[in-house]
Amino acid sequence: MESKDTVLDAQAATDHHHGKHYTHLPQRSVLAVFVGLVIAMVAAALDQTIVSTALPTIVGDLGGVNQMLWVTTAYVLTATVVMPVYGKVGDLVGRKGLFIFALALFTVGSVVCALASNMGMLIAGRGIQGLGGGGLMILAQAIIADVVPARDRGKYMGVMGVAFVLPMLVGPLLGGLFTDHLSWHWAFWINVPLALVAAIAAVRFLPKPQHKESLASFDVWGTVFITGAVVALVLATSWGGVRYDWDSPQIIGLFIGVAAFSALFVLAERRAKTPLMPLSIFKNRTFVLSTLAGLFVMFALMASMTYLPTFFQIVHGMNATTAGYMEIPMSVVYLVSSLVSGFLVSRSGRYKKLMIVSFALVIAGLVAMTTITQDTSVVLIVGGFLVVLGFGMGLSFEILVLIVQNEFPASEVGTVTAATNFFREVGTTLGASVAGAIFTRGLASTLSEKLASFGGLEALGVEANSITPSIVHMLPGELQRAIGGAYTDALVPMFVAMVPLAIIGTVLMLLLKEKPLAKEQAHEAAGL
Structure with a gap:
């Protein structure tokens, strides 16, 4: 780790490029900054899925099964709308103070969620978390672009891809462990120490911005x-x-x-005067194709991860922890493929063929998931279908951001990174909301259909809005199977809806014009 004096020396080591300041950091300082950014991304990403295994228990405790989708949607919605704001403001006034502000918001939201005693308070806390989490995700990627050249950035982006998606994949496991052995409130308390460590790293190692512009012209x-x-x-x-x-x-x-x-x-x-999202970026073919492809990846990822833990708990009788373990194989292959793609792209400077392979694997994984029945082997789902899906997603996730950054000068990196991540989060939001709508509507109708011969849940003294895995497991075997069948029939249509999007993503990658990654570091207007 570098001393404070070293950081100050790095701040002073400025030069001029086209009349604008840029900052050089020693490699050890870059690594220290990188560790802090990764921790922040882990915290923000973890919160998108850590509630998935805890969700059945949370909504059962708070009496809000009919509001289930908003626990996820509130977070991704607020994260989405603030991303372009963080990107533009970071370009104008620098990213250090903004990054610390986002950490503070995220922490406040986490505390509100942990203390929630009703669904309204929980959903409000999730919204506040998103206001901070959206900034953490976009600023971390923009800061790395400030200090690492495009050709070398693939290695860092590969690790950041792991730092973003791996927590999303292992989040269900952690949520399950907390729910089974502590309480679901710890799914939110865990964010506080992570945010604190990231804040300390940011305060100590991120240099002050070398330029500031007025916010008076903010859009x-x-x-x-x-x-x-x-x-x-x-x-x-x-x-x-x-x-x-x-x-x-x-x-x-x-x-x-x-x-x-x-x-x-x-x-x-x-x-x-200073547009939030300059319309000129939409004239860039690579930006449009890569951004749309990233949107589709996030749509599929969010829809896949949100309701599978509930499926494993209700249909296969798992507890929350065991349901979380089901995400581990997908997490491992995602980690491997993300790192491999980052190093391959850094070494060759090429990416198009890799992106096509990525989307082909995503299609294969999604098609396989559409074949699930109540009797499909868990081993086949977890060790086969989800492994293929995870490997495909890992190959492309962060490289799509790198492709976009390679198309623009450093003075616009924050804005274009924010723009592409904004549309990714639109995909995340739509993935959560559309999947939630498909699942909720399907579950209501299939439950009514399959339980009609039993007189419905009400005849058994169970309210639909208060169904939890523990309640289901106390019911007679025939009734458990009927409810499991209803959950399965509600899940499959979500994957059917995602297949066409993955096919479109593949076509977009075929249309992509490959541009070799830059070897030099253009720190023009680096907004640290």
Whole structure:
């Protein structure tokens, strides 16, 4: 670890490039910064899935099965809408203070969730967590782009890909361990020490920004309009077919709102002095193709991870911890493929063929998941289907961000990284909300159908909104199997819906024009 004096020396080691400051950091300082960023990403990513195994118990305790999808959606929704804001503000005033601010917000949200005594408080806390977590994810990637050249960045991005997705994959295991051996509240308390360590690393090792610009020209209206569009989209996809019919005035009105806010956003960006998301980036073919592909990957990942632990608990009688163990094989292969892809791309400077292979594997994994029945072997699901899916996702996850960064100068890296991550999080949000809507609606109808001959749950003194794995396991064997069948029938349509998106992602990668990765480090306007 470097001393404070070393960091100050590094701050002073500035030069000029096209009239703008940039900062050189010693390799040991880069590694120290990197460790802090990885810890922050682990905390933010962990929170997207750590509740999945705890979710049946949480909503049962708080009486909110019908609000289950919002425990996940609230986090990814707020994380999504703030990503472009963090990216643009970081480019304007530097990223160190902003990174620490995001850590503070994330910690406050975690404490609110840990203390939650009702669903409203829990969902509010998840929203606050997202406001900080969205910043941690985008700023970590942007800071690495400030201090590492594109050609070498693949190695770092590979590790950061692991730091982001591996916690999402092992999160269910941790959530299960906490639920079974402590309490579900610890799924949120765990974030506090992680955030504290990351904050200490940031304060000590991140150099102060070498430039600051005024926030007076910040694109307020663009922020308002894009927030409105995302919120309307999430509400429409969450409520459609569940709370309201797809052709109801409420859902149609929300989709009209999406279109209206999007149009207003485009107008605002054309007039803004410093647009939140410059429209010029959409003229870059590589940006558009890579960003859309990343959106589809996140959609599939979030939909896959959110409800599988519930499936294992209800259908196969596992406790929360054991259901979490089911994610380990997918986690391991994801880790391997992400690291391998990072080093391969760094060595060769090429990436297109690897991306095509990645999406082909994702398609294979998703198609396999559509064949699941109540009697499908757990070994086949976990050791076969999910392994293929995880390996495919790991190959492309962080490399897609690197491809985008390689297309733009360093002064725009924060903005374009934020933009591509914004659309990834749109995919995450849609994955959670659409999958939740498909699952919730399907579960309601299949439960009614399969339990009709038993007189329904109410006849047994069980409320649908308070179903937990422990309650199901106390029921007679025939009834357990009927409920398990209902959960299985509700799960499969989610994977069916994802297959076309993975196919489109493959086509996008085929259309990608490969540009060799830059070897030099362009620290122009590095916003540390």
